[in-house]
Amino acid sequence: MTPITRLLSYVRRVPGSYALGAALTVVYAGCFQLVPLSVRNLVGHFESPESQPSLALGALWVMGAALLLAIFRMASRMVLFRTAREIExxxxxxxxxxxxxxxxxxxxxxxTGDLMSRGVNDINSIRLFLGMGLMNIFQTPVLILGALSVMMWVDWRLTLAVAIPYPIFTFVVRLYGRRLHAASLATQEQLGEVSTAVQENAAGVLVARAYHMEDRERERFETENERLYRRHMRLAIVQGLMQPTIGMLPAIALLMVLLVGGWRVEAGALSQKDLWLFYIYVAMLTFPTFMLGWVFALAQRGLAGLQRLGEVLDWVPSIRDRPDVEPMEGVLGRVEVENLSFVYPDRELKSLSGIHFRARPGQTIGIVGRVGSGKSTLVNLIPRVLEVPDGTIFMDGVDVNRVPLLALRSSIAMVPQESFLFSTSLGENIRFGCPDAPLEEVRDAARRAHLLDEIEDLPFGLETPVGERGITLSGGQRQRVALARALILDPAILILDDALSSVDAITEESILKDLRRAREGRTCFIVAHRLTAVRDADYILVLEDGELAEEGTHAELLRKGGAYAELHRQQRLEAEIEAGD
Amino acid sequence: MELGLHEEEAVGKVYDARLIQRLWPFLRPYRGLLIAALLLVPVRAVLESVPGILIGVALNSLSLGAAADAASSETVGGMLARIPGVTALTSPPDGFSVIAWLALLFGIFTLLSLGLEFARMLAMAWLGQSGMRDLRSLLFDHVQRLPMSFFDRYPVGRLVTRLTNDIETVSEMFTGGVVALIGDLLLMAFFACMLFWVDPRLAAVAMGVVPFLAVAATIFRWKVRQAFREVRIKIARLNTHLQETISGMKVVQLFAREARNLADFEETNSSHRDSWFRSIRYDALLSSSVELATNLTIALILWYGGNAVLGRSLEIGVLFVFVDWMRRFFRPMQDLSARYSVMQSSMASCERVFELLDVEPESSNDAPTRLAEFRGEVEFDSVSFAYGEETVLDDVSFRISPGERVAIVGPTGAGKTTILKLLIRLYEPQRGSIRIDGVDIRELSRRELRTHLAYVPQDVFLFTGDLKYNISLGRPDISDAQVGEAAAVVHADHVVHRLPNGYGQQVLERGLNFSAGERQLLSFARALAQQPQILLLDEATANVDTQTEALIQDALHQLLQGKTSIVVAHRLSTIQDVDRIFVMHHGRIQETGTHETLLAERGLYWRLYQLQYAGADAA
Structure with a gap:
């Protein structure tokens, strides 16, 4: 979608508002003409001394026009700005x-930072364009056209004299605008250099301190800082020149009123009240004319924002329900994996190849292997967090790609490797998958995750806020909250992706024991580093470089004396070292 | 981009005298500019009042011209002649018609006033930018002196925001905030005085609307402010929600929470929109009432003044001057809310910048001891160190003689790296003392300590810049030849020679254009080039190809040659290279000895050896 079509599609959602806004703007433009005309009428009475009573009437006319103008100004602003906020x-x-x-x-x-900038800055520039920008695009031409016709009707010669600087200035302002843009871009770039310098200084602080580089780092920063200062000053000069230049526009127009208008009055071709009309016009049109110059920049930025936002909005979701979706409410937990291979996009090497296994409800499957052997990839494919190739994973006999996403994911609970928590309370985090779960269930899930005692020791219990990403909790606590968050769902399939790595071995042991007791009819996948976690699994898969190296029960694998047995030996040694002080 | 969203909720007060006070030292050196800019305000006010007068005089002359052809310049001025200098100025010299002369003056004064405006803006920019450059320098300087523990908890992104965006925002105070506001107020006061000077009665009428506007503006501004505060809190909440959802998207999707999450978001979003609706209403009211007041005032002046003109007690030119000046009087009121919001965000940024400046820097002793002759004897005497509540080193004591090479081994988290970091005083131990050649390192200056010691951290950090800079670390006393020599000893020259630009090769951010092995060799060269007497090395565990591994092993062998060295070791070859091995576990040194004696003890070291190397030997 091009930025313009996207823009129109949003404008079409609020058709009434923009129509109303446009209508109000036109009425506003009409009232706008009344002010100079009524002032002219009022001043006209000065010329005949006997018209004193009509002076009051003339003044009332001006006041009436002013009131109308204010009302419609307010109304049109409110409608257009509100519409912009609505679209935002x-x-x-x-x-x-x-x-x-x-x-x-x-x-x-x-x-994340880039996406945030689209969600914050780009939406902002779009909104500015839709409000301020569109208002001026509607308004200013109507204002100017109306003003020109009135002024032409009064005196076309003076009108020409007053109006000629405007187009010239628009051109000058645009030229300036380009220089201003270049100067502010240069400043922005230099600001980027300064932030890189700070970033690097902070990232390399260890080396900088160890080698007492503070002075040299300071010098490097000073160079960038000084350059930023100079760019800022250059920008200030361009800006400083631009404002007076723009200020010259109404000044020249007034000069023309004084000079050409004065001559015309002297020549008797024009009366004083006409000079007043021109003066009021020049004064009132000054600001809208400036805005017109600014509108170009607004429109440019707004459209660029739409373009950048479009890059996200046009991204086709690759994981969603397909037309051939099978109507299912949920899955029971029979998982079959057949000849599964997987390559991450942008990577050449296969992360998984030729994986083959079956899991029945009630079974626990342990998955072990070295870092990077594909364990996590494998379990992330099951809830379709990654794109699953067709015909490789089956749920209750149905290709997982044809299971409705909602049905699939609400039957699976996963404790991911990185236990991300939201900055709400402990209770809210545990309830994450079922926001309306009663307190008793929350407490029960916390109990099963061996968390309840600690929670009850906290002054605010389940209401305790966990901070950004759960920062107020220890790593082990975070993992257990993530576990409780999964357990409360009572899912058909439970996946623990190395989910208890920060929990001590004894707690892990007893959590798993409880799980075993409660796993009736549930399919469990446990990815683990510590073999103790998978020792009691019904079946263990050992992955090596994305391939299934060994499989079997704990006892079988030990007897085999392969990779699993070696891993087992190492971990026993580690445990001895740990205990040996 | 780091937004510091969570802090946005704590929006500071608009004006805080304490903050201004703290900001003042940065402006003081440039106070001449500030005074100049403030002095320019009245001059500008005078110049701005002139065009009105000129046109007023012209109108007088035109209406007289219609009545009588020979009018003296005094009557042309009329009431306006009360303004000093007007008569002298507006009487045309010979050869000029009144209109042409006034037009010429108009042009001159316009140019003058615009020129002055340029000068004022430049002065303000100069003041603001100079002050901010100094503040930024000071802040960076301050950060250089903060303890390492600060960097462990302060996110880099936030630090960057403080030094860039926040200071930029503070500088806006000078271009669009306080100073502009003062200028506006002075200008308004000037025009009010001038009006009363010229004709008190007409001035009283002209000002008739002002009290109403002032009341209305106060109310609306107060309402806008409230709505604005609400908006800021809501936008912060909205952005936090967006950011959190993006970071935790996997969990959102896994738990099929999208619908609920969207509903929550929409709720915050719509309340954000509604706050804006309120703000828009008051803003529109405010801006319309200023316009209304301006036009009503014109009507009042022309009505009341018109009667006087008809009664021949006032000239029409005076009316024009009143209309023109009142318009100029009202104009700054349009900008008030914009100025207000600039000030508010400036103050908030200012507060955050000063908060960072208030973080206590590392202690430094004023009269450091100097080591007369450096021998390189290292001693830890009952050193304990805890990071937060977690004990990392527990009563560690040892002595290393000059020239001795020591390896520290042990499982992860045993406190090996901490020994190195304490020795170069990146952290301070809570108990015990560390001595070099018998002198407590706290008595030395950090600089002196660190010139004798070279620390090679586990993660190699390369600076952007060329390779030469990364090896010499910008020290001017290290020659190109020395850089080359150091590189050759540790085989880093192999890396350099394959590069098209040799030592001039630019390093990409964080050394991304070098492999892990190459980065290690470069970090060895860096340490060697600094010619340290004591080498502290934290061996990297990264996997490298066998060829590079061989290079690294030999490089390490060269590096440790004849130097007091402490190595946190992972390689068997390194361990076999050293004179003594410390085996650490749970923050204590559990065993010491050589490879052979330790193996013979069949204790912790033996088990570690079984775990880490025995398998590798077999392979």
Whole structure:
């Protein structure tokens, strides 16, 4: 979608508002003409001394015009600005909604900061364009056309004299605008250099301190800082020149009123009241004319913002329900994986290849292997967090790609490797997947995650806020909150992706024991580093470089004396070292 | 981009005398500019009042011209002649018609006033930018002196925001905030006085609307302010929600929470929109009432003044002057709310910048001891160190003689790296003392300590800049030849030679154009080039190809040659190279000895050896 069509599609959502805004603007432009005309009428009475009574009437006319003008100014502003805010509201909702449909591969490619800047800065510039920008695009031409016709009707010669500087100045202002843009771009770039310098200084602080580089770092920063200062000053000069230059426009117009108008009055071709009319016009048109010059920049920025936002909004979600979706309410937990291979986008090497296994409800599958062997990839494919190739994973006999996404994910609970918590309370985090769960269930889930005692020791209990990303909790606590968040769902399939790595071995042991007791009819996948976690699994998969190296029960794998047995030996040694002090 | 969203909720007060006071030292050196800019305000006010007078005089002359052809310049001025200098100025010299002369003056004064405006803006920019440059320098300087523990908890992004965007925002105070506001108020006061000077009665009428406008403006501004505060809180909440959802998208999707999450977002979003609706209403009211007041005032002046003109007690030119001046009087009121919001965000940024400046820097002793002759004896005497509540080193004591090479081994988290960091005083131990050649390192200056010691951290950090800079670290006393020599000893020259630009090769951000192995060799060269007497090395664990591994092993061997060295070691070859091995566990040194004696003890070291190297030997 081009920025313009997207813009129009949003404008079409609020058709009445823009029509009303446009109508109000036209009425405003009409009232605008009344002010100079009524002033002219009022001053006209000065010329005949006997007209004293009509002076009051003339003044009332001016006041009436002023009141009308104020009312319509307010109304048109309110309507147009509100409409801009309304569209901003919808755009932001749409962005949010769309982001939620995008796959992990999208978020891997687009950094949070960049997405935030689209959601904040770009939406802002779009809104400015839609409000201030569109208002002026509607308004100013109508104002100017109306004014020109009135002025022409009064005296076309003086009108020409007054109006000629305007087009010339618009040109000059645009030229300046380009220089201003270049200067402010240069300043922005230098600001980027300064932030890089700070960033690097902070990132390399260890080396900088160890090698007492503070002075040299300072010098490097000073160079950038000084350059920033100079760019700022250059920008200030361009800006400083631009404002007086713009200020010259009404001044020249007034000069023309004085000089040409004065001559015309002297020559008897014009009366004084006409000079007043021109004066009021020049005064009242000054600001709208400036705005017109600014509108170009607004429109440019707004359209660029729409373009950048469009890049996100047009990203087709690769993981969603397809037309051939099978109507299912949920899954029971029979998982079959057949000849599954997976390559991450942008990577050449396969992360998984030829994986093959089956899991029945009630079974626990342990998955072990070295870092980077594909364990996490494998379990992330099951809830379709990653794009699953067709015909490789089956849920209750149905290709997982044909299971409705909502049905699939609400039957699976996963504790991901990185236990991300939201900055709400402990209770809210545990309730995350079922916001309306009663307190008793929350407490029960916390109990099963061996968290309840600690929570009850806190002064605010479940209401305790966890801070950004759960920063107020320890790593082990975070993992157990994430576990409780999964357990409360009572899912058909439970996936623990190395989910208890920061929990001590004894607690891990007893959590898993409880899980075993309660896993009736549930399919469990446990990815683990510590073999103790998978020792009691019904079946263990050992991955090596994305391939299934060994499989079997704990006892079988030990007997085999392969990779699993070696891992087992190492971990026993580690445990001995840990205990040996 | 870091937005510091969470702090936005704490929006500071608009005007805070304390903040201005703290800001003043940065402006003081440039106070001449500030005074000049403030002095320019009255001059500008005078100049701005002139065009009105000129046109007023012209109108007088035109109406007289219609009545009588020979009018003296005094009558042309009329009431306006009460303004000093007007008569002298507006009487045309020979050869000029009145209109042409007035037009010429108009042009001159316009140019003067615009020129002055340029000068004023430049002075303000100069003041603001100079002050901000100094503040930024000072802040950077301050950051250089903050303890390492500060960097462990303060996100880099936030630091960058403080030094860039926040200071930029503070500088806006000078271009669009306080100073502009003072200028506006002075200008308004000037025009009010002038009006009363010329004709008190007409001035009283002209000012008739002002009290109403003032009341209305106060109310609306107060309402706008409230709405604006609400908006800021809501936008912060909205952006936090957006950011959190983006970062935690996987969890949102896994738990099928999208619909609920969207509903929550829409709710905040719509209340944000509604706050804006309120703000728009008051803003529109405010701007319309200023316009209304202006036009009503014109009507009042022309009505009341018109009667006087008809009664021949006032000239029409005076009316014009009144109309023109009142318009100029009202104009700044249009900008008030914009100025207000600039000031508000400036103050908030100002507060955040000063908060960072208030973080206590590292202690430094004023009269450091100097080591007469450096031998390189290192001693830890009952050193304990805790990071937060977690004990990392627990009563560690050892002595290393000059020239001795020591390896520290042990499981992860045993406190190995901490020994190195304490020795170069990146952190201070809570108990015990560390001595070099018998002198407590706290008595030395950090600079002196660190010139004798070279620390090679586990993660190699390369600076942007060329390779030469990364090896010499910008020290002017290290020659190109020395850089080359150091690189050659540790085989980093292999890396350099394959590059098209040799030592001039630019390093990309964080050394992304070099492999992990190459980065390690470069960091060895860096340490060697600094010619340290004591080498502290934290061996990297990154996997490298066998060829590079061989290079690194030999490089390490060269590096440790004849130098007091402490190495946190992971390689068997390194361990076999050293004179003594410390085996650490749970923050204590559990065993010491050589490779052979430790193996023979069959204790912790033996088990570690089994775990880490025995398998590798077999392979």
């Amino acid at each position: 509201f919808q755009l932001r909702n749409d962005l949010f909604h769309h982001l939620q449909t995008l796959p992990q591969s999208f978020f891997a490619r687009n950094r």
